[in-house]
Amino acid sequence: MSKPWLKGVAVALGIPDIDTDTIIPIDYCVNRERPHFDEGLFRSWRYTPDNRLREDFVLNRKSSLGCKILITGPNFGCGSSREMAVWALKDFGITCVVAESFGEIFYDNCFQNEVLAAKVSRTSVDKILSAMQGNEKMVLSVDIENRLIKSETLPPVKIELDDLRKSALIQKLHPIAATLSKDQAISAFEDSYESKFPWVIASK
Secondary structure, three states, X not given: OOOXXXXXXXXXXXXXXXXXXXHOOXXXXXXXXXXXXXXXXXXXXXXXXXXXXXXXXXXXXXXXXXXXXXXXOOOEOEOOOOOHHHHHHHHHOOOEEEEOOEOHHHHHHHXXXXXXXXXXXXXXXXXXXXXXXXXXXXXXXXXXXXXXXXXXXXXXXXXXXXXXXXXXXXXXXXXXXXHHOOHHHHHHHHHHHHHXXXXXXXXX
């Protein structure tokens, strides 16, 4: 059996339309250097106005220490295009976010930073969130090769993931390097295209 791409504690934050300003406020995006963006992650939810930890917030619970996977509501990461929202999650230790849907720019930014934005069906999200109720330290395994999320208590959940992003995560490739890994396929397409539409090439 192959080793999973990721295995770790999951936390549930089943709220829809969490925007990037909630993930990391703009105040924490100015004059900051990596890897300290975790200080701003869900800042208004994790801390009181006088900077005391809110003990009732899920990421502040002892059972959430070392969490790697976030299960959340649809349209996660909507709003502004700030890449620091992904940096904040990754610097905190979260390298997989599971949701029905994501903000488009946030989704792309995740893969730019080796974070898996795992699109799954609404039914699957609901089943995972239901299984996590009363289970404060649920462990999930992410099998990118087979595009599955697995646990001991649920049937495998299918991830929507294209081949290029899958290869980039498995091989830890930058998006440009991932594209270049398809060099033969690109060349074959170009040759085929040129033979079918020579006037397009000649006009360049």
